Amino acid sequence: MPGTAPGMSGQSLRWRLLRAVFATAFLVWGLIAILSYGQARHEAEELMDGHLAQSARLLLALIRDNESHLADLATRLALARSSEDRPYESPLEFQIGRADGSLLLRSEYAPASSLAAAPGYENIAHHGHPWRVLTIAAPSDDYRVQVAQSIDLRDRAALEVASKTVLPIALISPLLLLLIYFSVRRGLKPLDDLAADVAARSPENLKPLARRTAPREVQPLLAALNRLLARLADALDKERRFTADAAHELRTPLAVVKVQAQVAQLSRNPDDRQHALQQIVCGADRAARVLEQLLRLARLDPLAELPSAGKVDLGELARRLLVETAVTADAGSVHLQASATPLLVRGDGELLEIVLRNLLDNALRYTPPGTQVTLFVQRRNGDILLGVADDGPGVAPEELSRLAERFYRGRDAHAEGSGLGLAIVQRIAELHAACLEVENLSGGGFEARLRWVGSAGVP
Amino acid sequence: MRILLVEDDVMLGDGIRAGLKLADYAVDWVHDGEAARLALLDHAYQACVLDLGLPKRDGLSVLKELRQRGNPLPILILTARDSSADKIAGLDAGADDYLTKPFDLLELQARLRALIRRAGGTSTPILEHAGVMLDPASKRVTRDGQPVPLSAREYALLHDLLSHKQHIRSRSQLEESLYAWGEETGSNTVEVYIHQLRKKLGADFIRTVRGLGYRLDDTR
Numbered sequence: 001m002p003g004t005a006p007g008m009s010g011q012s013l014r015w016r017l018l019r020a021v022f023a024t025a026f027l028v029w030g031l032i033a034i035l036s037y038g039q040a041r042h043e044a045e046e047l048m049d050g051h052l053a054q055s056a057r058l059l060l061a062l063i064r065d066n067e068s069h070l071a072d073l074a075t076r077l078a079l080a081r082s083s084e085d086r087p088y089e090s091p092l093e094f095q096i097g098r099a100d101g102s103l104l105l106r107s108e109y110a111p112a113s114s115l116a117a118a119p120g121y122e123n124i125a126h127h128g129h130p131w132r133v134l135t136i137a138a139p140s141d142d143y144r145v146q147v148a149q150s151i152d153l154r155d156r157a158a159l160e161v162a163s164k165t166v167l168p169i170a171l172i173s174p175l176l177l178l179l180i181y182f183s184v185r186r187g188l189k190p191l192d193d194l195a196a197d198v199a200a201r202s203p204e205n206l207k208p209l210a211r212r213t214a215p216r217e218v219q220p221l222l223a224a225l226n227r228l229l230a231r232l233a234d235a236l237d238k239e240r241r242f243t244a245d246a247a248h249e250l251r252t253p254l255a256v257v258k259v260q261a262q263v264a265q266l267s268r269n270p271d272d273r274q275h276a277l278q279q280i281v282c283g284a285d286r287a288a289r290v291l292e293q294l295l296r297l298a299r300l301d302p303l304a305e306l307p308s309a310g311k312v313d314l315g316e317l318a319r320r321l322l323v324e325t326a327v328t329a330d331a332g333s334v335h336l337q338a339s340a341t342p343l344l345v346r347g348d349g350e351l352l353e354i355v356l357r358n359l360l361d362n363a364l365r366y367t368p369p370g371t372q373v374t375l376f377v378q379r380r381n382g383d384i385l386l387g388v389a390d391d392g393p394g395v396a397p398e399e400l401s402r403l404a405e406r407f408y409r410g411r412d413a414h415a416e417g418s419g420l421g422l423a424i425v426q427r428i429a430e431l432h433a434a435c436l437e438v439e440n441l442s443g444g445g446f447e448a449r450l451r452w453v454g455s456a457g458v459p
Numbered sequence: 460m461r462i463l464l465v466e467d468d469v470m471l472g473d474g475i476r477a478g479l480k481l482a483d484y485a486v487d488w489v490h491d492g493e494a495a496r497l498a499l500l501d502h503a504y505q506a507c508v509l510d511l512g513l514p515k516r517d518g519l520s521v522l523k524e525l526r527q528r529g530n531p532l533p534i535l536i537l538t539a540r541d542s543s544a545d546k547i548a549g550l551d552a553g554a555d556d557y558l559t560k561p562f563d564l565l566e567l568q569a570r571l572r573a574l575i576r577r578a579g580g581t582s583t584p585i586l587e588h589a590g591v592m593l594d595p596a597s598k599r600v601t602r603d604g605q606p607v608p609l610s611a612r613e614y615a616l617l618h619d620l621l622s623h624k625q626h627i628r629s630r631s632q633l634e635e636s637l638y639a640w641g642e643e644t645g646s647n648t649v650e651v652y653i654h655q656l657r658k659k660l661g662a663d664f665i666r667t668v669r670g671l672g673y674r675l676d677d678t679r
Contacts, residue, residue: 247541248512251539254560256470262478262563279473
């Protein structure tokens with residue numbers, strides 16, 4: 001593939017395919033060569049054996065006719081043999097004798113094989129070369145004829161026949177390989193196209209890849225890729241929104257600080273200046289609070305589990321927080337409703353304190369002055385609950401589900417706040433395997449709580 | 460000069476209002492889109508400073524509706540949304556200017572001056588009539604080259620009259636231009652300021668059109 005740079009891990013699919021096809025092709029050619037050689041050899045062998053048998057019978061016939069002139073026959077045979085010098089007519093050596101093994105006549109180079117051996121074919125070594133020997137006996141069993149021929153020639157012939165079969169294939173093999181190469185390339189082109197499509201994309205383009213033109217085999221991969229792209233786009237979108245919201249939440253207090261600073265500079269009225277300076281301080285506080293919440297969320301976000309978990313007594317936690325709150329908040333309006341027995345959960349005390357603080361902060365911030373706020377820790381139906389309730393105006397029902405969204409603030413909320421408080425609570429709840437529940441109370445008011453479902457607490 | 464400020468953030472709205480008051484604008488401040496829509500229906504403003512992310516009704520929707528009614532009020536969008544796409548959307552929806560938070564108060568004032576000036580059909584920043592010159596940027600008024608010290612209300616009244624040189628301005632129009640909500644005072648205050656302006660700029664500088672209101676004298 002074009003995208004497969006050298007040194008890139010993972011094998012090229014094309015080369016794997018090509019290697020496999022090439023290897024198969026070579027294997028098949030090799031087999032063809034071996035088989036055709038074997039076949040040719042077999043044919044040549046039969047041919048040769050036939051030839052030997054024919055020659056032997058011929059000799060036998062000659063002997064019968066020339067019994068009295070055997071010496072003469074030898075000379076004529078020698079003459080006939082030496083006159084021929086053709087590649088496929090290897091010299092036929094022979095021995096002629098009687099059944100008792102006595103030799104009557106032999107050609108010059110005939111192997112010295114015993115004539116007394118049982119009639120039939122035999123492979124022997126003669127002058128370091130393999131020979132094929134045929135011994136036959138006359139029907140009356142008075143004469144024996146042995147003919148012998150070198151096998152080298154036979155093998156050479158077989159090889160030649162085999163090579164004539166294989167050679168054309170070998171000669172067109174480059175063409176074949178080329179064809180295979182292009183076929184594989186063509187076959188894999190949809191993959192290349194896909195790779196090119198992905199490579200040509202800008203990083204912002206997370207639209208699904210077109211699946212219509214892709215081959216069926218790639219469809220599952222494409223589907224998985226598209227699912228991943230969708231998830232990525234979603235995450236990126238969230239990230240972008242988060243950044244925009246964070247920027248907005250930071251810009252607003254900064255804008256407050258700047259505009260009030262300029263008002264303080266330009267104003268000649270001491271009261272106005274004092275007010276503006278006061279607002280600058282508030283604006284800076286607000287920016288600091290937003291930053292703190294953002295950082296808290298950023299630290300909580302990557303956590304897969306609580307960094308330091310221990311036993312936390314929720315009642316104790318709530319009591320401590322109430323004492324602290326009494327100093328800063330309108331003490332009369334916050335009450336505690338905690339069970340007398342300690343309610344223990346496994347968790348991080350500091351984080352759970354943040355939960356209570358944020359819930360309490362929301363209850364005080366988004367309700368009219370004089371609202372009764374209750375901090376409660378209790379066991380209800382086997383679940384452990386930790387939360388804050390108020391008797392204020394409640395929250396619009398359609399907004400309930402969005403409350404824990406980052407930067408979401410009620411549509412009519414004029415009170416300043418980062419919109420991160422409940423998001424942080426939600427995250428801490430997740431880390432504690434608890435769920436965050438928010439609801440309008442039937443008797444009026446609003447309640448937000450953490451629920452440890454069916455929790456027996458910590459023994 | 461009366462301006463509508465639409466800003467849902469309490470602290471920021473407080474700052475902007477204070478900053479605009481320093482430039483002697485009468486500022487009506489509303490906190491949500493719906494209130495903005497109603498205020499724009501009921502009152503005459505010289506300009507509007509509009510936030511986009513608003514409760515109840517988005518700023519862009521307020522703006523679009525205003526333009527659909529054919530209201531040419533100069534609108535400056537003041538928002539934390541700083542992307543080009545947002546700016547384009549805002550300007551295309553009918554805004555005359557776009558400023559992002561955090562902003563410079565002096566720049567906001569200058570941009571408003573420019574918007575109001577152009578809405579009045581003049582290209583020169585200095586307003587002039589019969590030897591009286593008013594510079595909105597420095598808020599200095601001169602008569603025949605001599606500086607004339609004016610109170611904030613006197614200045615605002617003179618600015619209004621100079622901005623509508625060709626028109627008769629009724630007492631209620633002048634009142635509306637001078638005062639923000641909750642500032643309305645006695646029924647004869649406009650007459651008081653007219654009287655003081657005549658003392659400083661010449662008795663016949665402002666003419667009374669009986670039964671209708673006031674206009675700058677154009678016989679000289």
